[in-house]
Amino acid sequence: MMVGRIAYMELRTGLKGLLIFGLLVIIVSASMPLIFPTYRDSLTEELEGANKVNLELPNEQGGMITLSWEPMEGATSYMVLEDNRSSMVMAKLKYMGEETSITFEKDFEEKRYYAVMAILDETSNPVLIGIAATEKGEDPFQELMKNPAYAGFTGGRNISMLEVKGFITLEFFSWWWMLAGLFIAYLSVSVIASDFENKRMDVMFSTPISRRRYLLEKFSAMSAIALFIILIAIAGLAGGLANINALDDFSAEAVFLSLIGCLPFLMVIVAVGMLTAVFFQKVRVGMGITFAFVFAEFFLYTFGSFSKSLEWMKTISIFNYWDYSSVIIDDLFKAVDFILLTILAIVLLIIGIWVFKKKDIPA
Amino acid sequence: MDDAMDQEKVMKIKNLTKMYGNHVGVKDLNLAVYKGEIMGFLGPNGAGKTTTIRSCLALIAKTAGEITIFGLDSHRDAVAIRKQTGYLPGDFGLIPSVKVGSYLKYLLSLSSCDSTKKMVSLAERLKLDLDRKTNELSKGNKQKVGIIQALMTDQDLIIMDEPTSSLDPLMQQEFYRIIREEKKREKTVFMASHILAEVEKVCDRVAIIREGQLKVVEEIQVLQEKTGKVLEVEFGDPVTIDEFKLKGVSEIQQDNGRFILTIHENLDGVIEAVSNHRILNMNLKTYSLEQLFLKYYAEEEDPEKGDA
Numbered sequence: 136m137m138v139g140r141i142a143y144m145e146l147r148t149g150l151k152g153l154l155i156f157g158l159l160v161i162i163v164s165a166s167m168p169l170i171f172p173t174y175r176d177s178l179t180e181e182l183e184g185a186n187k188v189n190l191e192l193p194n195e196q197g198g199m200i201t202l203s204w205e206p207m208e209g210a211t212s213y214m215v216l217e218d219n220r221s222s223m224v225m226a227k228l229k230y231m232g233e234e235t236s237i238t239f240e241k242d243f244e245e246k247r248y249y250a251v252m253a254i255l256d257e258t259s260n261p262v263l264i265g266i267a268a269t270e271k272g273e274d275p276f277q278e279l280m281k282n283p284a285y286a287g288f289t290g291g292r293n294i295s296m297l298e299v300k301g302f303i304t305l306e307f308f309s310w311w312w313m314l315a316g317l318f319i320a321y322l323s324v325s326v327i328a329s330d331f332e333n334k335r336m337d338v339m340f341s342t343p344i345s346r347r348r349y350l351l352e353k354f355s356a357m358s359a360i361a362l363f364i365i366l367i368a369i370a371g372l373a374g375g376l377a378n379i380n381a382l383d384d385f386s387a388e389a390v391f392l393s394l395i396g397c398l399p400f401l402m403v404i405v406a407v408g409m410l411t412a413v414f415f416q417k418v419r420v421g422m423g424i425t426f427a428f429v430f431a432e433f434f435l436y437t438f439g440s441f442s443k444s445l446e447w448m449k450t451i452s453i454f455n456y457w458d459y460s461s462v463i464i465d466d467l468f469k470a471v472d473f474i475l476l477t478i479l480a481i482v483l484l485i486i487g488i489w490v491f492k493k494k495d496i497p498a
Numbered sequence: 499m500d501d502a503m504d505q506e507k508v509m510k511i512k513n514l515t516k517m518y519g520n521h522v523g524v525k526d527l528n529l530a531v532y533k534g535e536i537m538g539f540l541g542p543n544g545a546g547k548t549t550t551i552r553s554c555l556a557l558i559a560k561t562a563g564e565i566t567i568f569g570l571d572s573h574r575d576a577v578a579i580r581k582q583t584g585y586l587p588g589d590f591g592l593i594p595s596v597k598v599g600s601y602l603k604y605l606l607s608l609s610s611c612d613s614t615k616k617m618v619s620l621a622e623r624l625k626l627d628l629d630r631k632t633n634e635l636s637k638g639n640k641q642k643v644g645i646i647q648a649l650m651t652d653q654d655l656i657i658m659d660e661p662t663s664s665l666d667p668l669m670q671q672e673f674y675r676i677i678r679e680e681k682k683r684e685k686t687v688f689m690a691s692h693i694l695a696e697v698e699k700v701c702d703r704v705a706i707i708r709e710g711q712l713k714v715v716e717e718i719q720v721l722q723e724k725t726g727k728v729l730e731v732e733f734g735d736p737v738t739i740d741e742f743k744l745k746g747v748s749e750i751q752q753d754n755g756r757f758i759l760t761i762h763e764n765l766d767g768v769i770e771a772v773s774n775h776r777i778l779n780m781n782l783k784t785y786s787l788e789q790l791f792l793k794y795y796a797e798e799e800d801p802e803k804g805d806a
Contacts, residue, residue, distance in 0.1 A: 140608055338591075343581040495559055498552060
């Protein structure tokens with residue numbers, strides 16, 4: 136009998152959906168680098184705006200701070216807002232008047248931000264001249280990355296959004312796992328559970344196909360689909376980077392290695408999806424559990440990044456073994472992790488086959 | 499002797515029990531299907547026909563008992579058995595959005611069968627358009643796809659669960675012809691049905707199952723012989739039961755002076771015996787296979803009705 140017939144049939148009947156999804160992947164992955172230059176320029180401009188505002192700190196605690204700024208043409212008056220966050224969401228009004236310099240006492244210890252705005256006339260909104268801080272100003276995203284909730288995306292590395300590497304790591308990879316992971320979870324549960332729900336198993340197993348071979352072929356088809364969407368993303372991302380002449384900073388090889396690393400990651404999700412599908416034999420239940428698995432793994436990794444005492448959580452998360460930022464930032468592809476995830480996928484698949492052999496096929 | 503008999507048996511079910519939790523699917527079922535016969539498996543809905551069939555094909559695990567098909571263990575050698583067995587499930591779904599022809603070819607390839615000859619000829623006989631999409635089929639046409647897939651690989655054993663359901667009468671006739679031809683080619687057919695007329699028409703033997711238990715296994719011909727006339731007589735003078743123990747009388751029921759005799763042959767001899775006495779009342783009825791069948795069906799059902 137021809138090996139691969141079931142896998143082939145699966146790919147053939149699912150082709151339309153797969154091509155639509157592939158199109159979505161290529162649009163997103165190719166357009167992401169294209170956004171970068173505009174993003175970088177606007178961020179740089181924002182940061183450089185700080186140069187228009189000058190802040191002089193006193194030498195000792197309790198001394199005077201002098202804040203001065205370049206006058207803006209057409210401004211009738213200026214406004215200074217104070218906050219201990221760069222986002223200025225809780226800002227208090229510090230000054231309102233026509234001066235271009237103020238002096239006040241430093242009666243605090245924490246870092247404070249001052250936003251200076253120009254008021255042009257009474258009807259239009261104030262215009263930002265710049266922001267200054269009592270300590271060295273940082274790229275607001277860099278500050279954001281210190282938040283442990285986000286540290287998971289970068290493996291705790293210091294990343295600058297002004298560089299293409301940092302931008303792609305945060306903006307592309309942080310959602311790629313969700314897009315690819317949930318798509319493949321949905322597919323691998325439904326290709327099996329829908330055979331149960333639509334009563335296709337009886338006809339399938341009236342042919343001399345063993346349950347093991349059935350699962351192996353479905354698994355191969357799903358792995359091929361995972362590889363397909365990864366290759367599309369690689370092509371899209373590399374194409375997008377070439378388009379903005381950024382392949383020197385972010386090489387095609389790095390694109391390939393960082394994305395191919397999620398192949399065994401997705402294969403583990405496939406194996407989990409198939410295991411739940413043969414156990415529960417219902418699309419909805421299997422999907423719920425597999426989605427929950429993917430998110431639980433993500434949260435384990437995130438919590439594991441919070442503190443040293445929670446670090447063990449990372450080691451049991453599959454996200455720990457697909458370290459794309461290691462490839463992108465440190466130029467290091469962790470082949471051992473790749474192999475470990477592959478072994479895990481195979482073990483889960485074997486458990487799935489064992490469970491399937493034990494289960495009755497409902498009439 | 500025993501060995502010779504064993505060789506003839508294509509399928510042997512020994513003490514099969516299947517429990518669904520506390521619910522009995524099939525209990526202690528013993529049945530043998532001989533090579534080259536068409537065996538009907540008759541019973542009301544929910545009697546355990548499908549459970550038995552699906553145990554044979556290892557689609558469900560049996561709780562106890564032993565099933566051998568072609569001398570192979572139904573569970574351990576399931577794949578080897580399926581190489582020689584065609585199966586029409588009672589309820590099944592098709593892969594959607596493919597042409598019927600390519601779906602059937604796909605199933606052929608899973609059975610390592612290259613020839614589409616039988617598939618095409620069956621489709622012609624059952625008037626099924628192979629270019630239709632699987633998700634556009636009516637119930638009857640879907641059933642035809644099921645019948646074709648069970649027969650197209652030309653297996654030695656064909657197991658069918660309610661094969662004529664949703665087929666129109668003309669197609670049913672064509673199906674019976676096809677099945678009889680398979681028998682002529684020494685194929686063995688095991689066919690579950692709840693329609694007596696169908697079993698009577700095509701089967702050599704019938705097994706009647708009710709509430710998970712086998713009630714009777716008999717050749718159709720023998721069953722038909724058991725049918726016949728039922729004579730109800732009320733006598734005006736004393737009569738002994740021995741007087742009616744005659745050739746051709748299979749059953750005698752007595753209620754004082756009232757006798758109910760089931761007669762298959764020797765009607766004139768019986769009438770002669772009856773006419774020796776004073777007859778108060780007499781009624782002669784034809785007893786059909788259907789009534790016999792209903793008798794098996796209805797057994798033990800009356801007390802339940804009493805409860806309800």
